[in-house]
Amino acid sequence: MAPNSKPRLTDGDVQTIRALLEVWEGPLTWELLMGRVALVLGRSYSRQALDGHEAIKAAYQARKRRNRAIRESLRKGKVATDEVPPEFAAALRRAEAAELRVQALEQIIERYRGKFVCWLYNARNFGMTEEQLNAQLPRTDQVTGALWSKRKKA
Template sequence: MAKRRARNIDDRTIIQVVGLLDGWAGKLSWDLLVDEIEKRLGIHYTRQALDKHARIKLAYQTTKQRLSNAPRLQHRKKSYSQELVPTLERLERLAAENARLKAENEHMLEQFVTWAYNAYLKGLTKEYLNSPLPLVDREVTKVTRGRSTNGRV
């Protein structure tokens, strides 16, 4: 039987994968991440599919850097009481999330500078770029009687 294609990676999946990376401890590789995603979410994605998404790629790189620079909690667990270990793990997870969010923010700022420069080259003014979006008419469209709708009324 042929393997079914995994569903597309949506925003919800990206948030789950990034959250998984925020709490990651131990060795990290694309293969280990793919296996963990399959185990937790029940979906098999390829490394290439995950790497295509900027937030996942950035979270992966940030996690790799964090793991290579930070001392492992597992080595310190023995010196702390068992009641304190969950709190320390939560602090490490929050610190990892904070580092990832800082990296994402830096990436967004770089993107904004690129857009601002390109807009400047095209002669777009700050006022034009800051003009509000048009309002969306969310009222129900009324169908007028007698109008042809392919034989249906």
């Protein structure tokens, strides 16, 4: 390596920087990120070196978008200042993550509901009874997956 050149980012360094960005608290700039990276990795990198890695750039942009969304939601919530206590910011992120999860689960429930209606129609159409639909599944051999024969239990 040339005497004036900086060390290259390894895959592990990129993952570490992405992890830093995922848990980032407070305002985010390239200069602040460069300082934190130098503290964590023990080596300094330029803004261009960090921005040159697509994974780091995407994580940086995602964090900036999240920070903007947090600030906007705080403004809508009539919080007087842009300075947010870390506990409140963490709680807000957890609430947003929970809301996204609820939305995803509601979509899954709707798909299952549609499938159930289809199954109900077909079951009625082919004359299946509720007892037939609620019958237990046959026991299987856990190793091979084959159905066990109808032997009496010993």
